[in-house]
Amino acid sequence: MEKREAAMSSWSLERKQSPVGWDSHLSRILFLLLLFVVSAQGVTPNPDACLVSHSGNGSSISCQPPARLPHYFPADTVYLAVEFFNLTQLPANTLQGIPNLQELHLSSNQLEDLSAKFLLPVPQLKVLDLTRNALTRLPPGLFQVSAALHTLVLKENQLKVLEASWLHSLKALRHLDLSGNQLQTLPPGLLANFTDLLILDLGNNQLQTLPPDLLSGPLRLERLHLEGNRLQELGKGLLAHQPKLRYLFLNDNRLATVAAGAFRGLQKLDMLDLSNNLLTTVPEGLWMSLGKAAGNMKDGFDLSGNPWICDRKLDDLFEWLVANEGKMFFRNDTRCAGPKALKGQMLLVVARSP
Numbered sequence: 001m002e003k004r005e006a007a008m009s010s011w012s013l014e015r016k017q018s019p020v021g022w023d024s025h026l027s028r029i030l031f032l033l034l035l036f037v038v039s040a041q042g043v044t045p046n047p048d049a050c051l052v053s054h055s056g057n058g059s060s061i062s063c064q065p066p067a068r069l070p071h072y073f074p075a076d077t078v079y080l081a082v083e084f085f086n087l088t089q090l091p092a093n094t095l096q097g098i099p100n101l102q103e104l105h106l107s108s109n110q111l112e113d114l115s116a117k118f119l120l121p122v123p124q125l126k127v128l129d130l131t132r133n134a135l136t137r138l139p140p141g142l143f144q145v146s147a148a149l150h151t152l153v154l155k156e157n158q159l160k161v162l163e164a165s166w167l168h169s170l171k172a173l174r175h176l177d178l179s180g181n182q183l184q185t186l187p188p189g190l191l192a193n194f195t196d197l198l199i200l201d202l203g204n205n206q207l208q209t210l211p212p213d214l215l216s217g218p219l220r221l222e223r224l225h226l227e228g229n230r231l232q233e234l235g236k237g238l239l240a241h242q243p244k245l246r247y248l249f250l251n252d253n254r255l256a257t258v259a260a261g262a263f264r265g266l267q268k269l270d271m272l273d274l275s276n277n278l279l280t281t282v283p284e285g286l287w288m289s290l291g292k293a294a295g296n297m298k299d300g301f302d303l304s305g306n307p308w309i310c311d312r313k314l315d316d317l318f319e320w321l322v323a324n325e326g327k328m329f330f331r332n333d334t335r336c337a338g339p340k341a342l343k344g345q346m347l348l349v350v351a352r353s354p
């Protein structure tokens with residue numbers, strides 16, 4: 001008991017809907033009592049308690065309403081989740097006293113800002129999940145000791161802009177999720193210092209264009225989500241340096257133009273989603289680099305929901321479709337919008353006809 005008590009940190013909290021004040025002494029005793037009961041029985045006896053479990057690595061604590069938030073955490077806490085509380089603020093010293101923390105999950109609160117000092121006490125943090133909050137910015141310097149952080153999830157916040165400086169000092173980042181924000185542009189050099197990034201999710205923002213050098217390296221992505229934006233054009237440079245890309249999501253944009261060389265750098269693509277765009281045609285040669293080697297495109301491709309004009313300009317695509325038809329999703333929704341004589345025909349049927 002003493003060990004836990006000694007090194008726990010204190011919270012002072014504000015809730016959006018229902019500001020709460022509780023007797024701190026009382027609730028600390030309550031928490032310690034509950035910890036004791038949970039350790040003894042291995043189950044949570046009371047909905048007011050956070051779930052606490054212990055492994056060889058340390059304590060894991062998971063709090064959701066109606067649990068009351070403890071004022072202190074065990075010094076050996078490695079996993080902490082405080083979710084669905086609608087907290088608008090966390091004090092800068094929230095994480096003090098839990099230096100071994102590896103994972104922090106704060107999703108489904110209403111956090112609007114974080115202190116630049118917030119992560120200073122937890123240099124071993126590997127996973128930070130801030131899904132569904134109200135962040136409009138990050139303080140520069142937030143990650144100054146976060147060299148171990150490999151997963152950063154900022155999904156469904158209120159980010160309208162990003163600054164490269166916000167991500168300074170992240171050296172081990174493998175997964176960056178910025179989906180479901182309101183980003184209209186990205187700053188140049190945003191990813192220039194990431195060598196280990198494998199998964200980049202920019203889906204469901206309002207991006208109309210991307211900096212041409214966004215993915216120029218040194219990162220080697222395996223998964224890229226750009227779906228649900230307003231992209232009109234895919235240039236030949238964007239993916240040129242991504243030979244390891246396996247999953248590419250470009251669906252639900254406004255793509256009308258794809259450059260002939262756009263996919264040339266891709267050597268390992270397992271899945272391509274171009275559905276629900278404005279593609280009427282694609283340039284000759286676009287497909288030749290894709291789906292050739294055995295095993296390529298093994299998880300399929302989707303070209304549905306585009307207004308294809310099924311004339312001779314698609315011959316190249318037709319040939320490729322027939323060769324790869326087993327991997328095609330939504331054939332029934334992949335139809336010609338023109339010319340008149342072919343309107344409504346399935347692309348695959350037209351492709352197969354001599």
Ligand SMILES: *[C@@H]1O[C@H](CO)[C@@H](O)[C@H](O)[C@H]1NC(C)=O
Pocket residue numbers: 055056057
């Ligand atoms: C403990 O840590 C090791 C090494 O980081 C990890 O492989 C293992 O899964 C962890 N165990 C638990 C129960 O979290």
Ligand SMILES: *[C@@H]1O[C@H](CO)[C@@H](O)[C@H](O)[C@H]1NC(C)=O
Pocket residue numbers: 015017018065084085086
């Ligand atoms: C958080 O806000 C949501 C939406 O307003 C509400 O339904 C929920 O009850 C709130 N939760 C808490 C713990 O206050």
Ligand SMILES: *[C@@H]1O[C@H](CO)[C@@H](O)[C@H](O)[C@H]1NC(C)=O
Pocket residue numbers: 164165167168169189190191192193
């Ligand atoms: C990349 O790292 C260099 C050297 O540490 C630094 O000067 C530069 O500002 C960093 N750029 C970004 C976008 O983080």
Ligand SMILES: *[C@@H]1O[C@H](CO)[C@@H](O)[C@H](O)[C@H]1NC(C)=O
Pocket residue numbers: 332333
């Ligand atoms: C194919 O699509 C048409 C029109 O969109 C629909 O009426 C039909 O039921 C679909 N067939 C299959 C097998 O899904």
